[in-house]
Amino acid sequence: MQENIALATTKARRRDWIGLAVIAIPCLIYSMDLTVLYLAVPQITADLKPSAAGLLWIVDIYGFMVAGALVTMGTLGDRVGRRKVLLIGAAAFGVTSVLAAYSTSAGMLIFARALQGLAAATLAPSTLSLIRNMFLDPRERALAIGIWVASFSAGAAIGPVFGGLILAHFWWGAVFLINVPVMLMLLVLGPLLLPEFRDPHAGHMDLVSAGQSIIAVLAVIYGIKRIAEDGLATLPVIAIVIGVIVAMVFFRRERRLADPLIDVRLFSAPAFGAALATNVLGLFMVLGAFLFITQYLQLVLGLGPLEAGLWMAPSGVVFALGSMAAPPLVRNFQPATVIATGLLLSAAGFASLTQIADAGSPWLLFGGMLAFCIGMSPIGAITTDLVLSAAPPERAGAASAISETSFELGGALGIAVFGSLFTFVYGRAMRATDLHALPVSAVESAKDGLGGAINAAQALTAEQGAQLLVAARAAFVYAFEVTSAVSAMCAVLAAMTAARLLRGAGTRG
Structure with missing residues (x-):
């Protein structure tokens, strides 16, 4: 297992390129999952009979949790190992997809989608940071990132079409079950093809900073989306204000910590x-x-x-x-x-x-x-x-x-x-x-x-x-x-x- 970022050569090996394909496919599925649910809304509404507010949470909670947990999951990968976080997230994503598919109530589906969003938050930062370490040559890294971004775009492109075909022949839960075989593939091939990377000098995870980052991003994204859907109202404005204040407190804390969740010097x-x-x-x-x-x-x-x-x-x-x-x-x-x-x-x-x-x-x-x-x-x-x-x-x-x-x-x-x-x-x-x-x-x-x-x-x-x-x-x-x-x-x-x-x-x- 490779525990540091020093490699004998800057050129990527054949195994690295195969590994890139392995991590690109889950990214495609992750991107599909952001769009395919919209097509299933009529069937979900007829089956689970959610309230108007409940339906909004079914659609939105996944994106909220992804956005809120990205920074925490990315930093966690730096500390405990990017491959480890990716594989744990893939397993959780598969399990929560099954839970979502067989939900028997709107509340159960909202809960499953929230957990699925937390699991999905491990995929993008873990895969992208693995690419950063697997491909040290600037040209190869640029190509690898292009392929990685292309997988997200391809997922967004085929999501509505693929979802429409699935819903024409199966019940709405099938749009979640398509995630399971892909995550199983990642769990089998990931340990064989993906190297492990972590920061050998990383300290302990600052849980206060992690909580602050999640609250700040969730509050701001929630407020913005609610204003977009319901118009200007008191609650979303308060949410945005709280998010901004927590973000300011978060960045002040990061400047003082010897081992911050986010190195604010990056922004310089x-x-x-x-x-x-x-x-x-x-x-x-x-x-x-x-x-x-x-x-x-x-x-x-x-x-x-x-x-x-x-x-x-x-x-x-x-x-x-x-x-x-x-x-x-x-x-x-x-x-x-x-x-x-x-x-x-x-x-x-x-x-x-x-x-x-x-x-x-x-x-x-x-x-x-x-x-x-x-x-x-x-x-x-x-x-x-x-x-x-x-x-x-x-x-x-x-x-x-x-x-x-x-x-x-x-x-x-x-x-x-x-x-x-x-x-x-x-x-x-x-x-x-x-x-x-x-x-x-x-x-x-x-x-x-x-x-x-x-x-x-x-x-x-x-x-x-x-x-x-x-x-x-x-x-x-x-x-x-x-x-x-x-x-x-x-x-x-x-x-x-x-x-x-x-x-x-x-x-x-």
Whole structure:
């Protein structure tokens, strides 16, 4: 067993590349698990009959627990061994997947999903930090990280399609059982192919810091997501304030500790902080856009879930291919140049979506989506490599966890901010439309969203229903165009920021 990070050669062995394949497949499953549940919601609702709040917790608790526990699990891997934490997490993920599949009540499913999220939090930082230590050659490490990021993108791409096929033939619990054979494979092959790494000088785990980090991230992510789904309210605002205060206390504590949970000196490296900021901004824009693209395909164009999933699937393929293209790109161009150019291409894609009102088919949407996906696709692999390269090998687990947490935060912020903006613009557009001839209750339902308009239209006459749907769809498209314009401006600002802050970061191999 290899207990330190000093290797006889910088070139990876054949065994390391096979090991990379072994850890990439669970990452693909982990990514699928983030999306596949959405398709099972109707069946779960019919079977377990959760309340509206219970259904939200079923969907959200997994992501909450992943985000909250990432830093703790990454640092734990640095101390006790990354392979050990990965294998324990894989076993727990498999067991909790079975528990979720055979849940007999909403409460049981929420509990199982919470435990599954804790187990999943071991996968990303453990696998990424293993890559940091298995591949010491910068070119090989960049390629390995590209493959690792591509596995997440591939999972996101095939998740909705694969999930739709499973749900067409099996009950909803089957979407969880697909995790079990993959985790069993990791448990069998992991000890044979993956080396063990740990920080030989690591001290004891500071449980107070671990608790503070979990509370801070959970509170902020919870508050942001609740505002996105329910609007501005007292409880989520209090949660965000508590999270920020706990985070400030946490960082003050880390500066004083001789053996901190997170080495705050990492943030003093310009490339580290700039790469994290780019992660946040990238996911901020992408998830903010995807939130409305899926609704547009189904609620405006009238596509079914599987057909909408097929239109969305190429975006994941593009992200996977772009992640693989990142290493050769940074060998020929500076990372700042690649990232800034990608963000400008993304801005063009977002800008094209501002003309979607003139399109009667998905093709304009598809072209704009592909453009911003192509632009964004290599960025995650490049910034992840910059983050890992800025951290010493013995701190790779913590650095990996911080990187993943930045993605989680960016995604949550994107959904919250763009969701709030979209709701505001949609509501104003509906209020500006002359619908006085329609029942007040139907109009009020339509102001809550296009889904509400569709439900309200079913209780009206054919002529009234058509009038309400035309107005609601026009308001939806207008709000989509406004948020796309804001996304385009954010992408341009992000490109300018990345070009400045990442100048000179990384090297061309």
